[in-house]
Amino acid sequence: MKRLVLVILCILFCACKEVNKEERQKESIQIAFLSDVHLLDIYPEFSDTNYKGILNPSTGKYTLARTMESQLNSTRLFNENYFAFKAALNDVVKRGIKYVVLPGDFSDDGQMVNVRGMKNILNEYSNKYEINFVLTTGNHDPVKPFYQDAGKPDFIGQGGKPQAIFSKKDLFNSEAENPLPVIVTKDIAKLGYREILKELGSFGFQVQPETMYWETPFTNYTYADYNYKEARLYSDIKFRTYKSQTNGAEIPDLSYLIEHKDNLWFLAIDANVYVPTSKGMSSNPEDFKGASIGYNNLLSHKSYLIDWIKTVTERAQVLGKHLVVFSHYPTVDFNDDASLEMRQLFGKEKMQLHRVPEEQVAKAFVQAGIKVHFGGHMHINDTGVRKYNDHKSLVNIQVPSLAAYIPAYKLLTIKDNYTWEVETIRLDSVPDFKTLFPLYEQEYEFIKKHDSKNIWNKDILSVATYKDFTEWHLHELVRLRFINNDWPENFKDQLIKASGSKLIDLAKREGGDFEKFTKNLNLKEIPISVFEEWTGLDMIHDFYKLKNADKLAISDVGEYRLKQYLILSAFFKSTSNEQLKLWGTIFIKICSGYPANHFEIDIKSGEIKAVNPLYW
Numbered sequence: 001m002k003r004l005v006l007v008i009l010c011i012l013f014c015a016c017k018e019v020n021k022e023e024r025q026k027e028s029i030q031i032a033f034l035s036d037v038h039l040l041d042i043y044p045e046f047s048d049t050n051y052k053g054i055l056n057p058s059t060g061k062y063t064l065a066r067t068m069e070s071q072l073n074s075t076r077l078f079n080e081n082y083f084a085f086k087a088a089l090n091d092v093v094k095r096g097i098k099y100v101v102l103p104g105d106f107s108d109d110g111q112m113v114n115v116r117g118m119k120n121i122l123n124e125y126s127n128k129y130e131i132n133f134v135l136t137t138g139n140h141d142p143v144k145p146f147y148q149d150a151g152k153p154d155f156i157g158q159g160g161k162p163q164a165i166f167s168k169k170d171l172f173n174s175e176a177e178n179p180l181p182v183i184v185t186k187d188i189a190k191l192g193y194r195e196i197l198k199e200l201g202s203f204g205f206q207v208q209p210e211t212m213y214w215e216t217p218f219t220n221y222t223y224a225d226y227n228y229k230e231a232r233l234y235s236d237i238k239f240r241t242y243k244s245q246t247n248g249a250e251i252p253d254l255s256y257l258i259e260h261k262d263n264l265w266f267l268a269i270d271a272n273v274y275v276p277t278s279k280g281m282s283s284n285p286e287d288f289k290g291a292s293i294g295y296n297n298l299l300s301h302k303s304y305l306i307d308w309i310k311t312v313t314e315r316a317q318v319l320g321k322h323l324v325v326f327s328h329y330p331t332v333d334f335n336d337d338a339s340l341e342m343r344q345l346f347g348k349e350k351m352q353l354h355r356v357p358e359e360q361v362a363k364a365f366v367q368a369g370i371k372v373h374f375g376g377h378m379h380i381n382d383t384g385v386r387k388y389n390d391h392k393s394l395v396n397i398q399v400p401s402l403a404a405y406i407p408a409y410k411l412l413t414i415k416d417n418y419t420w421e422v423e424t425i426r427l428d429s430v431p432d433f434k435t436l437f438p439l440y441e442q443e444y445e446f447i448k449k450h451d452s453k454n455i456w457n458k459d460i461l462s463v464a465t466y467k468d469f470t471e472w473h474l475h476e477l478v479r480l481r482f483i484n485n486d487w488p489e490n491f492k493d494q495l496i497k498a499s500g501s502k503l504i505d506l507a508k509r510e511g512g513d514f515e516k517f518t519k520n521l522n523l524k525e526i527p528i529s530v531f532e533e534w535t536g537l538d539m540i541h542d543f544y545k546l547k548n549a550d551k552l553a554i555s556d557v558g559e560y561r562l563k564q565y566l567i568l569s570a571f572f573k574s575t576s577n578e579q580l581k582l583w584g585t586i587f588i589k590i591c592s593g594y595p596a597n598h599f600e601i602d603i604k605s606g607e608i609k610a611v612n613p614l615y616w
Contacts, residue, residue, distance in 0.1 A: 028415050029099070030096075031100070031414075032095075033411075034089075034092075035104065035105070035401060035409070036076065036138070036377065037081060037102065037106050037403065038076050038140065039117060039121075040066065040082060041064065041082070041116070041118075042065055043062075044064050044117060051185065054158055056435070056438060065078070065079045065156050065439055066079055067154045068456055069443070070154040073477070080403075081402050083430050084427055086121070088409050100131050100133050101134045101326055103136055103138070104135075104136050104138025105139065105328065109140050110141040111150075112189065115195075116199060119199050122200075133203040134266045135204050136255075136327055138272070141191075142190060144274060145192055145252055146192035146194075147189060149166075149190075150171070151165050151167055151168075156439050157180045160439070160446035161180050162180070164183070166188060190285075197237055204266070207258075211258060212260060213226055214257065215257045237252055240253055247281055249276055253302065255270040255308075264321065267323060268326060269309070269325070271295055273297035295329050296358050299360060306364050309325075309365075313370060322417075324374070328375065329375055329377050330384070331373050332386055332396035333357065334396075336382070338589035342586055345582040351486050359386075362394050366386065366393065371603055371606065372395045372420065374410065375396060376399050379548065380548050380549070380550075381398060382398040383398070383593065394606070395608065406426060406471075407430075407467060408425055410422060411424075419601070421600050423611075424598065426467065426552065427467070428467040430465075433469060437461050444456070444458055457476060460476065474541075491583075495537065496540070497536070499536075500535065500536075501531045503536055504517070507574075511574075511577075512575040513571070517571040520571075521567055526560075539568075543587060550593065565587060569584035595608055595611075597610075
């Protein structure tokens with residue numbers, strides 16, 4: 001009888017626990033972060049030409065797409081992310097999420113055809129499912145602060161041939177190399193701030209009648225005396241510019257703070273800095289550098305933003321608001337603090353190391369009161385942390401891209417005032433992602449006939465899932481671009497041409513501690529013979545997977561193989577060979593970062609705790 005009573009009490013206790021859990025979930029707020037979508041509208045309607053792309057034999061639809069060759073030499077996909085974006089939004093809808101943040105590079109290159117395509121998709125999902133979209137700009141939207149004529153030479157044309165599309169015909173002078181006539185349309189020009197604001201203003205950039213609160217760094221009203229009419233006036237771009245310290249040019253800044261409801265403030269930082277290259281005031285886009293370097297330029301050219309951010313954090317605390325801060329760029333080293341060694345091994349201009357924020361960036365954010373920041377730009381899954389002696393800290397969460405390996409988005413759940421849960425939602429399956437494959441078949445046959453030396457591997461068209469497609473994309477990107485451009489010639493050859501066993505021999509010759517290596521190896525679990533099963537090139541490919549996807553890559557690398565890499569890397573560190581020591585250090589650091597897959601943040605202390613931790 002006692003046992004029966006205990007069982008009943010246990011059941012009731014568990015039921016109460018589940019009810020409490022459901023109540024807490026109802027009270028929590030969820031926000032999805034979809035970064036670096038790089039949308040190319042593959043079913044466009046040009047405003048000034050009848051051109052619709054080429055007919056896709058598998059769908060019967062006219063389609064606009066870049067070549068596979070161009071995709072495999074880029075750090076992002078151009079075409080399939082159209083389907084991935086919609087798949088991610090459909091997943092958001094299934095989860096009942098009402099807030100979606102796009103931290104920049106939402107378009108391919110800020111062209112009207114793609115910005116309009118983005119606008120149509122956002123309108124569809126906001127109208128159907130009442131989703132609040134909150135956007136900020138990246139270095140691809142806009143590419144320069146002002147409108148510029150532009151185009152691309154590598155869309156897929158008839159018979160798989162490259163098709164050039166430009167906003168002015170005289171911008172493309174290689175018709176001898178391109179067998180198809182140039183398509184001319186203004187809709188392929190790169191828009192500036194003014195045009196992007198006009199098209200996408202309703203998604204955070206401009207105040208709407210139903211908005212509870214909205215401000216910019218240039219407004220002068222307070223939360224207490226806020227009114228829509230005044231906020232609407234300040235939405236205009238003429239009230240949203242700063243004067244360049246270099247030449248006095250007036251450059252737009254679309255930073256803003258918005259509250260829809262739920263006591264939730266979104267701080268959207270426009271961290272684009274277009275440094276002028278001319279002495280006089282100018283609105284010519286050619287007189288400005290691009291913005292891809294990120295925050296290192298912001299501190300010297302847009303320091304007023306830090307002052308404004310500090311006032312926002314202080315007011316959010318006084319008013320009891322949940323403050324969600326995001327921009328396009330990282331605020332902390334995104335290489336798990338391996339950037340120093342990477343500069344020494346590869347060179348300071350390689351491996352996108354010029355984009356690594358300097359330490360003073362994190363310090364400035366901490367001093368401004370920012371505790372958590374969401375960034376994009378690098379197309380990687382990563383968490384970076386900075387802690388200082390005054391017990392203040394900054395957690396930087398890198399949102400992976402939907403257009404690169406591994407495609408995913410971040411889901412933030414604000415559980416209470418002090419507990420934030422962050423989960424990385426993988427996008428393995430994407431309906432219709434093979435839609436354009438018949439067009440790639442045509443392209444491949446065209447290239448094959450012309451005996452291209454660097455023809456892409458057709459096996460990529462045999463993949464089963466979108467995730468596998470992005471893995472193939474990374475593999476080909478490493479083969480066709482990264483290894484050739486970033487790796488020191490002598491070191492690259494040593495690695496690529498050697499098996500794992502040969503690399504062990506190399507480390508022994510370079511004075512490595514072989515006794516410690518074998519002790520770490522535990523020969524009963526990992527015999528030396530298994531090192532014959534892979535090469536240094538495999539290690540390089542897996543390094544890029546781990547660097548891009550963090551713990552999400554373990555299932556592709558394999559835990560058993562990863563253990564071998566880590567033990568060998570420690571062996572490399574014990575040698576007298578500087579390159580081997582650096583490579584070993586870099587590999588271990590990349591595998592030793594903070595939790596990046598699923599974790600909780602204590603907002604008060606800045607401590608991070610993994611949820612269901614994976615291998616390391």
